[in-house]
Amino acid sequence: MIKKTADLTILLFFFSFLTAQAYGGSNFKEVKLPDNIKAGIDHLRSISHHKTAVTFNPEAVNELLSFVVSPKPDDVRYYGPKTDGVNSAYSEFGINSGLARILKYAFNPLIPSQVFRPSSVRYSSWRSIDGAGKIPARFIEGMTDRSEPVIIRGIEREMTTPDVNTGGYYEYGSERTDILMRHKGNNVFLSLTRQNGRSTVGRKGGVIGADDKWNYFYSGKEGLSRTGLGWVDSYIYSSLTLSVYYEIDGRKPFVKCGILKWLSAGWAGINVVGTIPIRVGLNRYARDFKIMMENSRLPAVKEMINRFSVFKGLSIDELKAKYVPYLAAITSNYKNDKILSRRSFSKLIKSGGYLNQMNRKELESALVLEEIKCIVGKNCNNHDTMRP
Secondary structure: OHHHHHHHHHHHHHHHHHHHHHHOOOOOEEEEOOHHHHHHHHHHHHHOOOOOOOOOOHHHHHHHHHHHHOOOOOOEEEEOOOEOOEOEEEEEEEEOOOHHHHHHHHOOOOOOHHHHOOOOEEEEEEEEOOOOOOOOHHHHHHOOOOOOOEEEEEEEEEEEOOOOOOOEEOEEEEEEEEEEEEEOOEEEEEEEEEEOOOOOOOEEEEEOOOHHHOOEEEEEEEOOOOOOOOOOOEEEEEEEEEEEEEEOOOOOOOEEEEEEEEEEEEEOOEEOOOHHHHHHHHHHHHHHHHHHHOOOOOOOHHHHHHHHHHHHHOOHHHHHHHHHHHHHHHHHHOOOOOOOOOHHHHHHHHOOHHHHOOOHHHHHHHHHHHHHHHHHOOOOOOHHHHOO
Protein backbone atom coordinates (compact mmCIF):
# COMPACT_ATOMS: atom_id res chain seq x y z
CA MET A 1 0.00 0.00 0.00
CA ILE A 2 2.85 2.37 0.89
CA LYS A 3 4.61 1.63 -2.41
CA LYS A 4 1.38 2.23 -4.38
CA THR A 5 0.89 5.58 -2.67
CA ALA A 6 4.50 6.56 -3.33
CA ASP A 7 4.19 5.60 -7.00
CA LEU A 8 1.03 7.70 -7.30
CA THR A 9 2.75 10.68 -5.67
CA ILE A 10 5.65 10.44 -8.14
CA LEU A 11 3.20 10.13 -11.05
CA LEU A 12 1.25 13.21 -9.94
CA PHE A 13 4.48 15.21 -9.63
CA PHE A 14 5.50 14.03 -13.12
CA PHE A 15 2.11 14.96 -14.55
CA SER A 16 2.19 18.41 -12.93
CA PHE A 17 5.63 19.03 -14.43
CA LEU A 18 4.43 17.97 -17.90
CA THR A 19 1.33 20.12 -17.58
CA ALA A 20 3.35 23.19 -16.65
CA GLN A 21 5.58 22.60 -19.68
CA ALA A 22 2.67 22.00 -22.03
CA TYR A 23 0.66 25.08 -21.11
CA GLY A 24 3.66 27.27 -20.46
CA GLY A 25 3.98 30.28 -18.22
CA SER A 26 2.68 33.79 -18.73
CA ASN A 27 3.34 37.37 -17.75
CA PHE A 28 -0.23 37.83 -16.52
CA LYS A 29 -1.11 38.44 -12.90
CA GLU A 30 -3.51 35.89 -11.44
CA VAL A 31 -6.13 37.75 -9.39
CA LYS A 32 -9.12 36.40 -7.47
CA LEU A 33 -12.52 37.72 -8.54
CA PRO A 34 -13.76 40.58 -6.30
CA ASP A 35 -15.72 39.71 -3.17
CA ASN A 36 -18.72 41.85 -4.11
CA ILE A 37 -19.72 39.46 -6.94
CA LYS A 38 -19.52 36.31 -4.80
CA ALA A 39 -23.21 36.51 -3.85
CA GLY A 40 -24.19 36.56 -7.54
CA ILE A 41 -21.91 33.61 -8.29
CA ASP A 42 -23.33 31.62 -5.38
CA HIS A 43 -26.88 32.40 -6.54
CA LEU A 44 -26.19 31.09 -10.06
CA ARG A 45 -24.46 28.02 -8.64
CA SER A 46 -27.55 27.26 -6.55
CA ILE A 47 -30.07 27.56 -9.39
CA SER A 48 -27.88 25.45 -11.70
CA HIS A 49 -29.27 22.47 -9.78
CA HIS A 50 -32.49 21.43 -11.48
CA LYS A 51 -33.95 20.17 -8.21
CA THR A 52 -33.23 23.39 -6.35
CA ALA A 53 -35.95 25.18 -4.42
CA VAL A 54 -34.23 28.51 -5.06
CA THR A 55 -36.04 30.88 -7.43
CA PHE A 56 -33.97 32.97 -9.81
CA ASN A 57 -33.61 36.54 -8.56
CA PRO A 58 -32.29 39.03 -11.18
CA GLU A 59 -31.25 41.48 -8.49
CA ALA A 60 -28.91 38.90 -6.97
CA VAL A 61 -26.66 39.02 -10.05
CA ASN A 62 -26.53 42.81 -10.52
CA GLU A 63 -22.97 43.18 -9.21
CA LEU A 64 -21.76 40.19 -11.22
CA LEU A 65 -23.18 41.56 -14.48
CA SER A 66 -21.71 45.01 -13.80
CA PHE A 67 -18.32 43.36 -13.28
CA VAL A 68 -18.52 41.49 -16.61
CA VAL A 69 -18.96 44.71 -18.60
CA SER A 70 -16.50 46.76 -16.54
CA PRO A 71 -13.03 47.59 -17.97
CA LYS A 72 -10.19 45.31 -16.80
CA PRO A 73 -6.39 45.72 -16.70
CA ASP A 74 -4.72 44.08 -19.72
CA ASP A 75 -2.19 42.22 -17.59
CA VAL A 76 -4.69 40.57 -15.21
CA ARG A 77 -6.36 37.19 -15.46
CA TYR A 78 -9.03 36.22 -12.93
CA TYR A 79 -9.99 33.02 -11.15
CA GLY A 80 -13.00 32.28 -8.98
CA PRO A 81 -13.36 30.90 -5.47
CA LYS A 82 -12.18 27.32 -4.97
CA THR A 83 -15.16 25.13 -4.13
CA ASP A 84 -14.76 21.73 -2.47
CA GLY A 85 -11.10 21.78 -3.48
CA VAL A 86 -11.95 22.40 -7.16
CA ASN A 87 -10.11 25.17 -9.04
CA SER A 88 -11.72 27.64 -11.40
CA ALA A 89 -10.83 30.21 -14.05
CA TYR A 90 -12.60 33.25 -15.48
CA SER A 91 -12.29 34.50 -19.05
CA GLU A 92 -13.76 37.39 -21.06
CA PHE A 93 -14.03 38.16 -24.76
CA GLY A 94 -16.13 40.28 -27.09
CA ILE A 95 -18.17 39.26 -30.14
CA ASN A 96 -19.10 41.61 -32.95
CA SER A 97 -22.64 40.29 -33.18
CA GLY A 98 -26.03 41.09 -31.71
CA LEU A 99 -27.43 38.82 -29.00
CA ALA A 100 -30.49 37.79 -31.05
CA ARG A 101 -28.20 36.53 -33.81
CA ILE A 102 -26.08 34.56 -31.31
CA LEU A 103 -29.19 32.91 -29.89
CA LYS A 104 -30.57 32.04 -33.35
CA TYR A 105 -27.31 30.34 -34.36
CA ALA A 106 -25.34 29.10 -31.35
CA PHE A 107 -28.25 28.14 -29.09
CA ASN A 108 -30.50 26.64 -31.73
CA PRO A 109 -31.22 22.93 -31.04
CA LEU A 110 -31.60 22.31 -34.79
CA ILE A 111 -27.96 23.30 -35.40
CA PRO A 112 -25.36 20.94 -33.86
CA SER A 113 -23.73 22.79 -30.95
CA GLN A 114 -20.27 21.65 -32.09
CA VAL A 115 -20.66 24.07 -35.02
CA PHE A 116 -19.82 26.93 -32.68
CA ARG A 117 -17.51 24.90 -30.41
CA PRO A 118 -15.47 22.84 -32.92
CA SER A 119 -12.34 22.50 -30.78
CA SER A 120 -14.25 21.87 -27.54
CA VAL A 121 -17.08 19.49 -28.41
CA ARG A 122 -17.05 16.38 -30.61
CA TYR A 123 -20.83 16.06 -30.47
CA SER A 124 -23.66 17.15 -28.23
CA SER A 125 -27.38 16.56 -27.85
CA TRP A 126 -29.91 18.73 -26.04
CA ARG A 127 -33.32 17.82 -24.62
CA SER A 128 -35.48 20.68 -23.42
CA ILE A 129 -37.43 19.97 -20.26
CA ASP A 130 -39.68 23.02 -19.97
CA GLY A 131 -38.95 24.91 -23.16
CA ALA A 132 -41.29 22.88 -25.39
CA GLY A 133 -38.50 22.74 -27.97
CA LYS A 134 -39.05 26.40 -28.89
CA ILE A 135 -35.48 27.55 -28.48
CA PRO A 136 -34.43 30.16 -29.50
CA ALA A 137 -37.90 31.50 -30.38
CA ARG A 138 -38.87 31.99 -26.73
CA PHE A 139 -35.69 33.95 -26.06
CA ILE A 140 -36.08 36.17 -29.12
CA GLU A 141 -39.66 36.94 -28.15
CA GLY A 142 -38.49 37.63 -24.59
CA MET A 143 -36.26 40.47 -25.79
CA THR A 144 -39.34 42.62 -26.33
CA ASP A 145 -40.99 41.55 -23.08
CA ARG A 146 -39.34 43.37 -20.17
CA SER A 147 -41.62 41.95 -17.47
CA GLU A 148 -40.00 38.66 -16.40
CA PRO A 149 -36.87 36.63 -17.21
CA VAL A 150 -37.32 33.76 -19.66
CA ILE A 151 -35.97 30.50 -18.20
CA ILE A 152 -35.51 27.16 -20.00
CA ARG A 153 -34.01 24.05 -18.45
CA GLY A 154 -32.74 20.99 -20.26
CA ILE A 155 -30.47 17.96 -20.24
CA GLU A 156 -27.32 17.95 -22.36
CA ARG A 157 -25.09 15.04 -23.33
CA GLU A 158 -21.75 15.72 -24.96
CA MET A 159 -18.36 14.28 -25.82
CA THR A 160 -15.32 16.52 -25.68
CA THR A 161 -12.53 16.88 -28.20
CA PRO A 162 -9.08 15.59 -27.12
CA ASP A 163 -7.28 17.63 -24.49
CA VAL A 164 -4.31 19.53 -25.95
CA ASN A 165 -2.00 18.17 -23.24
CA THR A 166 -3.05 14.59 -22.44
CA GLY A 167 -5.06 13.70 -25.57
CA GLY A 168 -7.87 12.38 -23.38
CA TYR A 169 -11.50 12.82 -24.40
CA TYR A 170 -14.64 12.16 -22.36
CA GLU A 171 -18.43 11.92 -22.49
CA TYR A 172 -20.80 13.13 -19.80
CA GLY A 173 -24.26 14.54 -19.13
CA SER A 174 -25.14 17.98 -17.75
CA GLU A 175 -28.07 19.88 -16.36
CA ARG A 176 -28.41 23.13 -18.30
CA THR A 177 -30.30 26.26 -17.36
CA ASP A 178 -30.63 29.13 -19.86
CA ILE A 179 -31.95 32.53 -18.78
CA LEU A 180 -32.77 35.66 -20.76
CA MET A 181 -33.09 38.81 -18.64
CA ARG A 182 -32.49 42.53 -18.72
CA HIS A 183 -29.91 44.52 -16.78
CA LYS A 184 -29.95 48.30 -16.81
CA GLY A 185 -32.06 48.19 -19.96
CA ASN A 186 -29.71 45.77 -21.79
CA ASN A 187 -30.40 42.19 -22.88
CA VAL A 188 -28.41 39.53 -21.03
CA PHE A 189 -28.29 35.79 -21.64
CA LEU A 190 -27.07 33.40 -18.94
CA SER A 191 -26.19 29.78 -19.65
CA LEU A 192 -25.44 27.51 -16.69
CA THR A 193 -24.22 23.93 -17.14
CA ARG A 194 -23.59 21.55 -14.25
CA GLN A 195 -22.11 18.11 -14.94
CA ASN A 196 -24.37 15.32 -13.77
CA GLY A 197 -22.20 12.52 -12.37
CA ARG A 198 -18.76 11.29 -13.35
CA SER A 199 -17.79 11.15 -17.03
CA THR A 200 -17.00 8.00 -18.96
CA VAL A 201 -13.39 6.85 -18.65
CA GLY A 202 -10.92 8.90 -20.68
CA ARG A 203 -9.90 7.56 -24.08
CA LYS A 204 -6.79 8.11 -26.17
CA GLY A 205 -7.02 10.81 -28.80
CA GLY A 206 -5.06 13.75 -30.03
CA VAL A 207 -4.95 17.08 -31.82
CA ILE A 208 -3.72 16.61 -35.40
CA GLY A 209 -1.60 19.56 -36.46
CA ALA A 210 -2.41 22.95 -34.95
CA ASP A 211 -5.46 23.06 -32.70
CA ASP A 212 -7.03 25.87 -34.71
CA LYS A 213 -7.15 23.59 -37.79
CA TRP A 214 -9.88 21.51 -36.08
CA ASN A 215 -8.52 18.05 -36.90
CA TYR A 216 -8.80 15.44 -34.15
CA PHE A 217 -8.12 11.74 -33.67
CA TYR A 218 -10.26 9.40 -31.53
CA SER A 219 -8.84 5.93 -30.95
CA GLY A 220 -11.69 4.53 -28.87
CA LYS A 221 -9.03 2.97 -26.60
CA GLU A 222 -9.05 3.67 -22.86
CA GLY A 223 -6.15 5.63 -21.39
CA LEU A 224 -4.30 8.86 -22.15
CA SER A 225 -2.08 9.56 -25.15
CA ARG A 226 0.56 11.41 -23.16
CA THR A 227 3.78 9.39 -22.85
CA GLY A 228 3.84 7.54 -19.54
CA LEU A 229 0.10 7.91 -18.97
CA GLY A 230 -1.28 5.38 -21.44
CA TRP A 231 -2.50 3.08 -18.68
CA VAL A 232 -4.33 5.74 -16.65
CA ASP A 233 -8.08 5.43 -16.05
CA SER A 234 -8.94 9.11 -15.98
CA TYR A 235 -12.28 10.86 -15.50
CA ILE A 236 -13.86 14.28 -15.37
CA TYR A 237 -15.34 14.15 -11.89
CA SER A 238 -17.28 17.41 -11.96
CA SER A 239 -17.63 20.65 -13.88
CA LEU A 240 -19.74 23.76 -13.62
CA THR A 241 -19.80 26.61 -16.12
CA LEU A 242 -21.50 29.99 -15.64
CA SER A 243 -21.62 31.95 -18.90
CA VAL A 244 -22.78 35.56 -19.35
CA TYR A 245 -23.55 37.06 -22.78
CA TYR A 246 -24.18 40.76 -22.27
CA GLU A 247 -25.43 42.94 -25.13
CA ILE A 248 -23.81 46.30 -24.41
CA ASP A 249 -26.03 48.34 -26.72
CA GLY A 250 -28.94 46.90 -28.70
CA ARG A 251 -28.28 49.43 -31.49
CA LYS A 252 -24.77 48.06 -32.05
CA PRO A 253 -23.85 44.42 -32.83
CA PHE A 254 -21.56 43.73 -29.86
CA VAL A 255 -21.83 41.24 -26.99
CA LYS A 256 -19.43 40.97 -24.04
CA CYS A 257 -18.93 37.41 -22.76
CA GLY A 258 -17.73 36.43 -19.32
CA ILE A 259 -17.31 32.75 -18.43
CA LEU A 260 -16.46 31.23 -15.04
CA LYS A 261 -15.69 27.50 -14.95
CA TRP A 262 -14.86 24.96 -12.26
CA LEU A 263 -13.34 21.64 -13.32
CA SER A 264 -12.21 18.53 -11.45
CA ALA A 265 -10.53 15.73 -13.40
CA GLY A 266 -7.84 13.12 -12.85
CA TRP A 267 -7.54 9.52 -11.77
CA ALA A 268 -7.69 7.42 -8.59
CA GLY A 269 -10.20 9.96 -7.27
CA ILE A 270 -7.56 12.72 -7.27
CA ASN A 271 -8.12 16.06 -9.03
CA VAL A 272 -5.04 17.17 -10.98
CA VAL A 273 -6.50 20.18 -12.81
CA GLY A 274 -5.24 23.66 -11.98
CA THR A 275 -6.41 27.10 -13.07
CA ILE A 276 -4.23 27.36 -16.20
CA PRO A 277 -5.59 24.26 -18.03
CA ILE A 278 -9.14 25.47 -17.32
CA ARG A 279 -8.30 28.86 -18.82
CA VAL A 280 -6.75 27.19 -21.87
CA GLY A 281 -10.05 25.40 -22.44
CA LEU A 282 -12.01 28.65 -22.10
CA ASN A 283 -9.68 30.34 -24.57
CA ARG A 284 -10.21 27.49 -27.08
CA TYR A 285 -13.94 28.09 -26.86
CA ALA A 286 -13.63 31.88 -27.16
CA ARG A 287 -11.32 31.69 -30.19
CA ASP A 288 -13.64 29.44 -32.18
CA PHE A 289 -16.89 31.07 -31.08
CA LYS A 290 -15.59 34.38 -32.43
CA ILE A 291 -14.40 32.76 -35.66
CA MET A 292 -17.85 31.33 -36.28
CA MET A 293 -20.08 34.19 -35.14
CA GLU A 294 -18.03 36.91 -36.86
CA ASN A 295 -17.49 35.05 -40.14
CA SER A 296 -19.02 36.86 -43.11
CA ARG A 297 -19.55 33.51 -44.92
CA LEU A 298 -21.95 32.15 -42.30
CA PRO A 299 -25.11 31.01 -44.15
CA ALA A 300 -28.61 31.96 -43.06
CA VAL A 301 -29.99 29.96 -40.14
CA LYS A 302 -32.40 27.92 -42.28
CA GLU A 303 -29.65 27.05 -44.75
CA MET A 304 -27.37 25.86 -41.96
CA ILE A 305 -30.14 23.70 -40.53
CA ASN A 306 -30.71 22.14 -43.94
CA ARG A 307 -26.99 21.52 -44.59
CA PHE A 308 -26.53 19.58 -41.37
CA SER A 309 -29.88 17.79 -41.26
CA VAL A 310 -29.11 15.99 -44.54
CA PHE A 311 -26.63 13.73 -42.72
CA LYS A 312 -29.41 12.40 -40.48
CA GLY A 313 -31.17 10.97 -43.53
CA LEU A 314 -28.18 8.85 -44.57
CA SER A 315 -27.64 5.22 -43.58
CA ILE A 316 -24.56 4.36 -41.54
CA ASP A 317 -22.94 2.82 -44.64
CA GLU A 318 -23.57 6.03 -46.58
CA LEU A 319 -22.07 8.06 -43.72
CA LYS A 320 -18.97 5.85 -43.78
CA ALA A 321 -18.66 6.30 -47.54
CA LYS A 322 -18.82 10.07 -47.11
CA TYR A 323 -16.16 9.96 -44.41
CA VAL A 324 -13.64 7.78 -46.29
CA PRO A 325 -12.22 10.56 -48.52
CA TYR A 326 -11.88 12.88 -45.54
CA LEU A 327 -9.98 10.25 -43.57
CA ALA A 328 -7.73 9.61 -46.56
CA ALA A 329 -7.06 13.33 -47.03
CA ILE A 330 -6.18 14.00 -43.42
CA THR A 331 -4.00 10.87 -43.24
CA SER A 332 -2.09 12.03 -46.31
CA ASN A 333 -1.81 15.68 -45.28
CA TYR A 334 -0.62 14.86 -41.75
CA LYS A 335 1.25 11.59 -42.28
CA ASN A 336 4.25 12.89 -40.31
CA ASP A 337 2.15 14.31 -37.49
CA LYS A 338 3.15 13.11 -34.01
CA ILE A 339 -0.33 11.69 -33.44
CA LEU A 340 -0.99 9.96 -36.76
CA SER A 341 2.58 8.64 -37.03
CA ARG A 342 2.23 6.83 -33.72
CA ARG A 343 2.36 3.13 -34.56
CA SER A 344 -0.78 2.03 -32.75
CA PHE A 345 -2.81 4.92 -34.16
CA SER A 346 -1.62 4.57 -37.76
CA LYS A 347 -2.23 0.82 -37.61
CA LEU A 348 -5.79 1.45 -36.44
CA ILE A 349 -6.46 3.62 -39.50
CA LYS A 350 -4.72 1.38 -42.05
CA SER A 351 -6.53 -1.75 -40.82
CA GLY A 352 -9.93 -0.11 -41.22
CA GLY A 353 -10.57 -0.44 -37.51
CA TYR A 354 -10.81 3.32 -37.00
CA LEU A 355 -13.70 3.67 -39.43
CA ASN A 356 -15.49 0.51 -38.32
CA GLN A 357 -15.49 1.47 -34.64
CA MET A 358 -17.31 4.75 -35.27
CA ASN A 359 -21.00 4.82 -34.43
CA ARG A 360 -23.64 6.98 -36.10
CA LYS A 361 -23.20 10.00 -33.82
CA GLU A 362 -19.44 9.98 -34.33
CA LEU A 363 -19.72 9.71 -38.11
CA GLU A 364 -22.27 12.52 -38.29
CA SER A 365 -20.10 14.71 -36.08
CA ALA A 366 -17.06 14.10 -38.31
CA LEU A 367 -19.01 15.14 -41.40
CA VAL A 368 -20.49 18.17 -39.64
CA LEU A 369 -17.00 19.27 -38.58
CA GLU A 370 -15.72 19.06 -42.13
CA GLU A 371 -18.72 21.03 -43.35
CA ILE A 372 -18.01 23.71 -40.74
CA LYS A 373 -14.47 24.11 -42.04
CA CYS A 374 -15.76 24.44 -45.57
CA ILE A 375 -18.31 27.06 -44.52
CA VAL A 376 -15.72 29.37 -42.94
CA GLY A 377 -12.95 28.61 -45.45
CA LYS A 378 -10.65 26.74 -43.06
CA ASN A 379 -8.48 23.95 -44.60
CA CYS A 380 -11.48 22.20 -46.15
CA ASN A 381 -10.73 18.60 -47.17
CA ASN A 382 -12.41 17.07 -50.23
CA HIS A 383 -15.27 19.53 -50.16
CA ASP A 384 -16.95 18.36 -53.37
CA THR A 385 -16.83 14.76 -52.21
CA MET A 386 -17.97 15.51 -48.69
CA ARG A 387 -21.07 17.47 -49.52
CA PRO A 388 -24.30 15.44 -49.31
